[in-house]
Amino acid sequence: MKVALIGVGQAGGNVTERLARFDADMGFEAVQGALAVNSAEADLESLQFVETQLIGADRVNGHGVGADNELGTEVMQSDIQQVLDGLDGRVTSKAEAVFVVAGLGGGTGSGGAPVLVHHLQQIYDIPVYALGILPGRNEGALYQANAGRSLKTLLREADSTLLIDNDAWHEQGESIESAFETINERIAKRVGLLFAAGEAVNGVGESVVDSSEVINTLRAGGVAALGYATEVASEDSGENITNTMSVARQALLTGTSLPDATTADSALLVIAGRPDAIPRKGVERARRWLEDETESMQVRGGDFPMDSDRLGALVLLGGAERSDRIEAFMERAREAKDAQEAGATDHAKELADDRLENLF
Ligand code: GDP
Structure with a gap:
């Protein structure tokens, strides 16, 4: 699928840069153009593979909006x-979709991405998707609340919002900051x-996946x-039938961006590997298993x-908002928002201790 990418904010820019680099290194040519937009000049300066655009200079003078997503x-x-x-x-005539990429917990990406998606929808006939990064469970309440509002608005504006949970694709125990590199590389x-599926084919056949299947799944x-x-x-081709089932199961049950x-x-199941190692019977069996697991008739x-020399499985789910993870996340975001609205704490009063005297 040929795509144009626009990263908004720090996470958005970093991930867009990584995606553009991966696509170029692999020679897929699925990424047709990549732009990073930010209100923080320093974050843009660290990017090398994408065009950059500073916004809000008259308001924040290149210093960013902090975690103020309304700003x-x-x-x-x-x-x-x-x-x-x-x-x-x-966004040349070649692009089949636009992806707006952003971390949903911060300020520029969280607040800016939904606005950008809204305007892109007015201009382009191709689908406009969001790729949103959810804050990990241990990130602060402000991030959770920001991400809740951003996600809600993105769901209204985008044709589909592909979510990556920051807790999903790194090793246990690694701190979120040191994990960014790992996560971004995996994304x-x-x-x-996924973008390249149907682009860089080394063999043509009826069973080769093409971009319309990605778009139809996201519909x-x-x-x-x-x-x-x-x-x-x-x-051994018999063993590869078992291997195909096994990678498909792992992809859905333990390897997903949204636990x-x-x-x-x-859903869409893409099996990657040497053509002679991909068993038809295994793919069909895995596809039927996926129908049962997702309870979807559209797999x-x-x-x-x-x-x-490996067999890989990519599983794309569309319309997956009924998951426990999304429920739990929205609940956290609502609680964080309620706590904010309950008003600022009077810290001086909280520390008032009759047994100590003030200095004056
Ligand atoms: P913005 O620049 O104001 O849009 O804010 P950020 O992009 O820094 O958004 C903050 C959220 O994005 C937090 O949940 C961070 O954990 C996450 N984040 C920031 N940078 C990265 C990154 O490079 N990779 C990933 N995966 N997440 C990031």
């Missing part, structure tokens, strides 16, 4: 024309392969999730032929 919304609204002009020529590889709207797993392919999301309106399947 993020305002600066994107004020400078929207500049951003859209900067996209001219990047780049997994989402990058369910709402929340999308992506799962991924690989295993060494066997020389616990299994119920969906639609598509296809191959991604590539020169590799």
Whole structure:
């Protein structure tokens, strides 16, 4: 699927850069253009592979909006024309979809991405998707509340919102900050392969997946999730039937960007590997298993032929918002918002201790 990418904010820019680099390194040519937009100049300066656009300079002078996502919304609204002009020529006639990429817990991306999606929808006929990064469980209440509002608005504006939970794709025990590198690399590889499915085919066949299947799966709207797993392919075709089932199971049950999301309106199973290592029987069996697991009658399947000694499975879910993880996240976001609204604490009063005397 040929895509144009626009990263908003720090996470959005970093992930967009990684995606553009992965696509170029692999020679897939699925990424047709990549732009990073931010109100913080320093964050843009660290990017090398994408075009950059500073917004909100008159309001925040290149220093960013902090974690104030309402200000993020305002600066994107004020400078929207500049951003859209900067996209001219990047969303070429070749792009089949636009992805707006952002961390939902911060300020610029959280507040700006929904505004940008809204305006892109007015201009382009191709689908406009969001790729949103959810804050991990241990990130503060402000991040949770910001992400809740941003997600709600994105769900209203975008054709589908692919969510990556910051707790999902890194090792246990690693702090979130040191995990960013790992997470971004994994997002780049997994989402990058999804974009490339149907682009960089080393063999043509009826069963090869193409972009329309990705778009049809995302047509369910709402929340999308992506799962991924690989295993060494066997020389034995019978064993590869078992391996195909096994990678598909791992991709959905343990390798997903949104832990616990299994119920969906639609799904796409892409099996990647050497054409002779992809068993038809295994793919069909895995596809039927996915129908049962997702409780969806709309499960598509296809191959991604590539020169590799591994078998990989990518599972894309569409309409996956009925998951426990989303429920739990929205609950946390609501609680954080309620706590904010309950008003600021009078810290001096909280520490008032009759047994101590004030100095004066
Ligand atoms: P903004 O620049 O104001 O849009 O704010 P950020 O992009 O820093 O958004 C903060 C949220 O994004 C938090 O939940 C962070 O954990 C997350 N985040 C920031 N940078 C990265 C990154 O490079 N990768 C990932 N995966 N998450 C990030």
